[in-house]
Amino acid sequence: MPEESGVLVVKAKPERKKFSAPVKIVSKIPADILQNEKLNNMISQLPSNYNFEVHKTIWRIKQLKAKRVALQMPEGLLMFAISICDIIETFTEADTVILGDVTYGACCVDDFSAEALGVELLVHYGHSCLIPIDQTKGMKILYIFVDIKIDTYISLKP
DSSP states (O other), X not given: OTTTTTOOOOOOOSOXXXXXXXXXXXXXXXHHHHTOXXXXXXXXXXXXXXXXXXXXXXXXXXXXXXSEEEEEOOGGGGGGHHHHHHHHXXXXXXXXXXXXXXXXXXXXXXXXXXXXXXXXXXXXXXXXXXXXXXXXXXXXXXXXXXXXXXXXXXXXXX
């Protein structure tokens, strides 16, 4: 009947080709860092609801073979800076510097101070305006968006 009315019915092919981009993991953190008992014990001394991505930081410092690392944090996180410095200095060959002069927020990267101090990697904690890499005078920057888990159920209890 469809041929008589001039309508041509085409049946779709049930088999379709699937195209996907190859997955490539560029810098997977090695198991010897992730499963290091002493490292994990030191990380456990930090608040459990804060994620400072310490494993990632250690791995990046080792990748760069950085000898001097600066930590930049907003005021609310500065109380954890010394503990994180201890962890970094224990598990890498790097010395650490804490940039504590940023008191107005967590947004801007202080690459000028880091450069003046001879820093090879600046670890910036908190939210950030993500300054393009080509505008940081060659300074290597690792952005850590500190995830703070809050149990909203507890705060809703009467």
